[in-house]
Amino acid sequence: MVQRILEAGDIESLDHNAIPRLLLPQAASAFAARAARLRQLAGGAVGGTPVDATLGGYLLLMAALVDAQAAVSVALPRDAVTLPPLADMQQALAHRMPLIPVGGERDPVWRRIFSSLLDRLDSLAAAPPQLSAVLGELRGLDAAALDACADAVLAQDGAAVNALHAPFVAAALQVLWTVQAGMLHQLDVPVLETGTLCPVCGSHPVASAIRIGGQSQGYRYLQCGICTSEWHMVRVKCSTCESNSQIAYRSLDAIDAAALAQTAKPRSKANDPKKVARAETCEDCHSYRKIFNQEHDYYIEPLADDLASLTLDLLVSAAGYDRASGNPLLWFSAQA
Numbered sequence: 001m002v003q004r005i006l007e008a009g010d011i012e013s014l015d016h017n018a019i020p021r022l023l024l025p026q027a028a029s030a031f032a033a034r035a036a037r038l039r040q041l042a043g044g045a046v047g048g049t050p051v052d053a054t055l056g057g058y059l060l061l062m063a064a065l066v067d068a069q070a071a072v073s074v075a076l077p078r079d080a081v082t083l084p085p086l087a088d089m090q091q092a093l094a095h096r097m098p099l100i101p102v103g104g105e106r107d108p109v110w111r112r113i114f115s116s117l118l119d120r121l122d123s124l125a126a127a128p129p130q131l132s133a134v135l136g137e138l139r140g141l142d143a144a145a146l147d148a149c150a151d152a153v154l155a156q157d158g159a160a161v162n163a164l165h166a167p168f169v170a171a172a173l174q175v176l177w178t179v180q181a182g183m184l185h186q187l188d189v190p191v192l193e194t195g196t197l198c199p200v201c202g203s204h205p206v207a208s209a210i211r212i213g214g215q216s217q218g219y220r221y222l223q224c225g226i227c228t229s230e231w232h233m234v235r236v237k238c239s240t241c242e243s244n245s246q247i248a249y250r251s252l253d254a255i256d257a258a259a260l261a262q263t264a265k266p267r268s269k270a271n272d273p274k275k276v277a278r279a280e281t282c283e284d285c286h287s288y289r290k291i292f293n294q295e296h297d298y299y300i301e302p303l304a305d306d307l308a309s310l311t312l313d314l315l316v317s318a319a320g321y322d323r324a325s326g327n328p329l330l331w332f333s334a335q336a
């Protein structure tokens with residue numbers, strides 16, 4: 001059992017009826033749900049998120065990688081992953097800083113996780129065709145190259161990574177941080193000064209989701225791209241600059257609104273495929289981040305849905321908005 005950072009008295013003084021401001025991940029189930037969703041999206045089974053054959057192939061490759069993340073997080077020995085020293089976390093809490101910062105010293109166990117991921121992928125009976133070549137390259141990277149890639153991934157420095165290698169390195173880092181995040185207690189995690197960075201690890205959100213069920217019903221959460229924690233942010237607020245003055249939503253509706261008008265079918269309030277994936281744009285900072293709505297599709301998974309909705313990125317960037325932060329499983333760079 002992990003030692004608590006807060007004393008019992010501090011915990012009692014917190015309001016237990018408040019909405020959960022933080023949803024901490026359980027690595028195995030989080031990765032399993034993500035892999036399942038990637039396969040669903042790859043097969044074109046999700047209305048409102050069109051996926052062509054090329055993207056579908058990439059989503060299946062990433063589904064195999066996420067399967068490996070799930071398997072490796074289960075197989076990790078209990079004592080392989082530890083949290084930072086209690087005194088360090090207490091100090092971070094006192095200063096309202098992330099408890100397991102991505103910018104801090106990296107536990108070298110991440111390299112062991114990385115090679116376990118490659119082993120799992122090597123042993124696949126029906127491996128996606130692109131996989132074997134890239135696995136060979138990844139095995140050839142020395143410790144210095146791996147660490148440089150990890151630094152660039154965590155800093156979201158797309159120009160400094162090989163776009164083919166980065167998703168695999170990011171996957172290993174996600175396993176480490178997601179397992180660590182799952183070892184924390186929700187009430188121990190500080191509320192940061194900024195709502196735009198993960199309170200657990202300080203990384204950027206990959207996308208956001210409107211959740212249903214229990215005390216989170218109807219609330220919006222940002223999902224961390226590295227540790228998979230989700231933290232609450234009110235709706236209709238920019239997740240980059242926190243302005244709420246000029247927020248708008250764009251979806252692929254615009255593209256086929258005409259076709260839709262011709263059929264003129266009455267739509268039910270829930271389960272409308274056109275309302276699953278939208279981009280939240282901000283006129284103050286001209287950025288956007290996607291928001292997925294579980295009221296309209298129960299199985300949304302922010303990182304997976306973000307990866308599959310590249311068409312929406314094209315639409316929104318053509319309208320002049322910059323993507324707020326990258327997806328750890330997709331990199332574009334000149335180095336590839």
Ligand SMILES: [Zn+2]
Nearest residue numbers: 198201224227
């Ligand atoms: Zn995080």
Ligand SMILES: [Zn+2]
Nearest residue numbers: 238241282285
């Ligand atoms: Zn903004």
